[in-house]
Amino acid sequence: MSILSDVLERVRALVFRRREERELDEELHTHVEMEAEYRTRSGQNGDAARRDSVIALGGVERVKDDVRDARGTRLLEDTSADLSFTLRTLSRSPGFAIVAILTLAIGIGGTTAVYSAVDAVLLQPLPYQQPGQLVRLFQNDVAHPDERGFITPVHYLAYRKLSSFEATAAVLTYNETGADIGTGDRARRIRLLPTSSEYFDVVRVHPRLGRGFQPDEEVGAPVVVLSHRLWQEEMRGDPNAVGRSFTLSGRAYTVAGVMPDGFSDPLVGDVDAWTPLDLSSGRDVSNADNHWLTVVARLRPATEIGRAQAELDALGVTLANQFPSAKDARARLYPLKEDIVGSSSRALEIMLGAVGLVLLLVCVNIANLLLVRGSERAHEFALRSALGADRSRLVRQMLIESITLALAGAMASLVVARLAMSAIVVLGAGTIPRLASLTLDPRLLAFSFGIATVSAIVFGLAPALRVARTHPGDVLRDQSRSSTSGVGHMRVREWLVVSQVAMAFVLVVGAGLLLASFDRIRRVDLGVRPDNVLTFELNLPATRYDSTARGRFYEDVSAEISTLPGVRAAGGVSRLPATGPFHMWGVRATSGALAGTPRGSVGAQQRVISGDYLKAVGLPVLEGRAFDASDDVGAPKHVLVSKSLADRLYPGARAIGQRLRTGGREVEIIGVVGEVAVDNEGRPGPYVYHAHRQFAGDRNWALTQVVAVNDARAGVQSAIRRLLSARDPLLVMHRPAMLDDVIGNGAAQRVFTLRILLTFAAVAIALAALGLFGVLSYGVRLRAREFSIRMALGAERHAIRRMILRRGMVVTGVGLVIGLVAATSLSKLMASVLFKVSPFDPAVFVGAVAFMTLVGGLAAYLPAHRATSADPREALQ
Amino acid sequence: MADEHTELLQGTLEMLVLKTLAFEPMHGWGIAHRIQRMSNDVFLVAQGSLYPALVRMKRRGWVKTEWRITENSRRARYYELTAAGRRQLQSHYSAWQRASAAIDGIMTATLAMAGAEP
Numbered sequence: 001m002s003i004l005s006d007v008l009e010r011v012r013a014l015v016f017r018r019r020e021e022r023e024l025d026e027e028l029h030t031h032v033e034m035e036a037e038y039r040t041r042s043g044q045n046g047d048a049a050r051r052d053s054v055i056a057l058g059g060v061e062r063v064k065d066d067v068r069d070a071r072g073t074r075l076l077e078d079t080s081a082d083l084s085f086t087l088r089t090l091s092r093s094p095g096f097a098i099v100a101i102l103t104l105a106i107g108i109g110g111t112t113a114v115y116s117a118v119d120a121v122l123l124q125p126l127p128y129q130q131p132g133q134l135v136r137l138f139q140n141d142v143a144h145p146d147e148r149g150f151i152t153p154v155h156y157l158a159y160r161k162l163s164s165f166e167a168t169a170a171v172l173t174y175n176e177t178g179a180d181i182g183t184g185d186r187a188r189r190i191r192l193l194p195t196s197s198e199y200f201d202v203v204r205v206h207p208r209l210g211r212g213f214q215p216d217e218e219v220g221a222p223v224v225v226l227s228h229r230l231w232q233e234e235m236r237g238d239p240n241a242v243g244r245s246f247t248l249s250g251r252a253y254t255v256a257g258v259m260p261d262g263f264s265d266p267l268v269g270d271v272d273a274w275t276p277l278d279l280s281s282g283r284d285v286s287n288a289d290n291h292w293l294t295v296v297a298r299l300r301p302a303t304e305i306g307r308a309q310a311e312l313d314a315l316g317v318t319l320a321n322q323f324p325s326a327k328d329a330r331a332r333l334y335p336l337k338e339d340i341v342g343s344s345s346r347a348l349e350i351m352l353g354a355v356g357l358v359l360l361l362v363c364v365n366i367a368n369l370l371l372v373r374g375s376e377r378a379h380e381f382a383l384r385s386a387l388g389a390d391r392s393r394l395v396r397q398m399l400i401e402s403i404t405l406a407l408a409g410a411m412a413s414l415v416v417a418r419l420a421m422s423a424i425v426v427l428g429a430g431t432i433p434r435l436a437s438l439t440l441d442p443r444l445l446a447f448s449f450g451i452a453t454v455s456a457i458v459f460g461l462a463p464a465l466r467v468a469r470t471h472p473g474d475v476l477r478d479q480s481r482s483s484t485s486g487v488g489h490m491r492v493r494e495w496l497v498v499s500q501v502a503m504a505f506v507l508v509v510g511a512g513l514l515l516a517s518f519d520r521i522r523r524v525d526l527g528v529r530p531d532n533v534l535t536f537e538l539n540l541p542a543t544r545y546d547s548t549a550r551g552r553f554y555e556d557v558s559a560e561i562s563t564l565p566g567v568r569a570a571g572g573v574s575r576l577p578a579t580g581p582f583h584m585w586g587v588r589a590t591s592g593a594l595a596g597t598p599r600g601s602v603g604a605q606q607r608v609i610s611g612d613y614l615k616a617v618g619l620p621v622l623e624g625r626a627f628d629a630s631d632d633v634g635a636p637k638h639v640l641v642s643k644s645l646a647d648r649l650y651p652g653a654r655a656i657g658q659r660l661r662t663g664g665r666e667v668e669i670i671g672v673v674g675e676v677a678v679d680n681e682g683r684p685g686p687y688v689y690h691a692h693r694q695f696a697g698d699r700n701w702a703l704t705q706v707v708a709v710n711d712a713r714a715g716v717q718s719a720i721r722r723l724l725s726a727r728d729p730l731l732v733m734h735r736p737a738m739l740d741d742v743i744g745n746g747a748a749q750r751v752f753t754l755r756i757l758l759t760f761a762a763v764a765i766a767l768a769a770l771g772l773f774g775v776l777s778y779g780v781r782l783r784a785r786e787f788s789i790r791m792a793l794g795a796e797r798h799a800i801r802r803m804i805l806r807r808g809m810v811v812t813g814v815g816l817v818i819g820l821v822a823a824t825s826l827s828k829l830m831a832s833v834l835f836k837v838s839p840f841d842p843a844v845f846v847g848a849v850a851f852m853t854l855v856g857g858l859a860a861y862l863p864a865h866r867a868t869s870a871d872p873r874e875a876l877q
Numbered sequence: 878m879a880d881e882h883t884e885l886l887q888g889t890l891e892m893l894v895l896k897t898l899a900f901e902p903m904h905g906w907g908i909a910h911r912i913q914r915m916s917n918d919v920f921l922v923a924q925g926s927l928y929p930a931l932v933r934m935k936r937r938g939w940v941k942t943e944w945r946i947t948e949n950s951r952r953a954r955y956y957e958l959t960a961a962g963r964r965q966l967q968s969h970y971s972a973w974q975r976a977s978a979a980i981d982g983i984m985t986a987t988l989a990m991a992g993a994e995p
Contacts, residue, residue: 023944023954024928026952026954027904027905027928027953027954028928030904030905030906030951030952030953030954031904031905031906031924033951034904034906034907034951034953035906035924037949038910056924057924057925058923058924058925058926059925062925063925063928063929066925066926066928066929067928067929067932069929070928070929070930070932070933070936071932071936
């Protein structure tokens, strides 16, 4: 009963608070009147009676406060009053509120988004059982152990006998190899992955129907494992599919198995079908320098990668003695995840570091904002405290303000995080693996939010506690005299700004180094002219085009395209220039001084070309001639070589007419062409060019078409489309793109990192400048009277201006010195993403110092200007 | 002068208020004056502490309130004892009497009553 009435009474008091207050007011006033009346009747005069009545009561407001306490709704009431007070004060200074909330939003949202990306790409394990056991093998040259070359079939057969490996899978490196399926209108090309029999043991995913491959099928046996999707699409999910026939590129295969839904290859991703690899070439010793396999292995449980590497090293020496043509070949193991994530891991780590710095900057900025605000309100708090306000109440109010800001910032950060994440996915698409699985982790959000809130509370509370500790009288006196003694409190804030300048400087240096790298990449000489060259892929189904037809078709199409208006030249190539190494085969001189010697042997990029490829990409013929109509399928096999290959194999002699052996063919050199970079960083490499018509009979390599045009915007593309469909309506122009874009994509990851760092650097600079500006402006406001007095006493305006500027520059300078020390130790970590730029590039450092000094100067100039522009009379009145 | 007045103990005030209201409903000022008068001006009621006490007693359901017009035709909030308030007055008073008797006993005790040394 009494508990019930207690609760009811409290609720009532809360709900009818206004009425309660009104009634209380009336009741107390009645009381005072009655007392005064009583005192008058006992002989006191009216005014004194009234005054004594109030004193006897103990003060109307004081009693009201005690009654409010007694109502038991005090905490709730005060909190809601504080909250509405907070909202009112914040809306009175919207600038402060907006800056604080935006700062928090950028800090929390940005950190969360970037950390989510790092988590998805780097930290989540590969989606296979015991992914830590998966390693990738690369071959290298004994002199260049960091090279990552493909594996020869001869070496693969030896490596897979190692006891450290539970299973070792080889897959065909050239993942562009596909197969044609269907007929007529339903004809299409699928992605085919020829693989060794242990592939399914390595990934530990086995067909859900049927089986994988047997070792005795590793001769290119006509069996196929279908992906779940292909099985659904082409066989309507037939549960009895195993054993049925399936036609690939006109050849009948038997379905051996069907993979489970959702399986994807760790390296290539979506694959439509798997066939057994033909490893018979591995038993031919002449292939010991023929690198064309990608090898992934699963270590035995509890086998350290170091132990496996030692075993591999020992075997490498044995094999080097066994195969003279590969005596320098060694191999190295890398964790598969490291290989897949590769250099993007460093890019992401840099991003993570950058975003960490930004989060720190944000916390510092919030701290600074709240400290300034706290100091500005010290006077107000001192006054309230002197008027009898409870100090715990003041502290609580500051706390509520901080929490309100942190909450609003957290809300806004959700939006920022969403935006930032979609930006990361869009910007990083195709260059950063595994980004597709990017999701916003609520734990992460909670973490960032926690950090920001804690900093808001700590720095929001600090000034309130200081007020609570000091005697209000001191503060009030201090303030009314408007002396310079308030400056003592600024030390902390200046150090905060120093740290901001230092952090911003580190980010500016990072962004500057990347900018410089990017500039150098753009200026790399690739050996070809990639601008205004249209490229597209054209696959000829083997069912309708035999090797002779293919050879003829590519030549005819190029010739026809080159007659289109606006086209300068057209041709085809098996791999576009400067887009990475591909088809690296051993090349041995069979004539000249070095024939048959170890020095007369080198690995070279093999390219098959058709039409007027050289002219289309602007590759000059230095000696001899280009291919012409005479280099037909029946004619002696001819090749073109790059200058570096000619110089290496036939030093001091004329290369034209010399002979070499590569890919099982003996050929004659008819021309020497210019050097072409292997990748967009300008890495050089020797090249051998084959004529497609003479090569088509050996291997079916699809040629990417290149068309040099006068104006990329003209309707050349649609003209080519019309031309193709007139020749063969089933042909498709795949992935049309400009050559410079295709080459540039190789730099996309760097561009991605650069954009992120630039954004962060911009945010950091803005925060640091805001911080400096805020601190100096506050100082100017505090000392406005002092400055006015000085000016009134005859001080030069520019002397005062200089004094404030100097103060700003000292803060900036100290920040820059600390930033320099930090940047020199941190920029080393960026070495792997830089290109031909030292991590200590003096130009970048000098530029960053100059830039930050300029920003610091600007941030200091405005307050300095304001300090001296006011009329001293106004400030003194 | 100050010695002649005695500050009221917390809790005691509530009992005195309940006793005052046991005669008839009364407003705040009236309660304060009655207590003072009934104690022959020994107890000085700090008028300011009366109102929070009344709010607490109302919360506990011992009193209820009503706005009425005084004999001087002023609007005032009158406090009236509830049944629970009456019970509370009873138990409060008997507890007080026990405590008072005990204290009395102690204060008037002789050495013999406290138990002689063995």
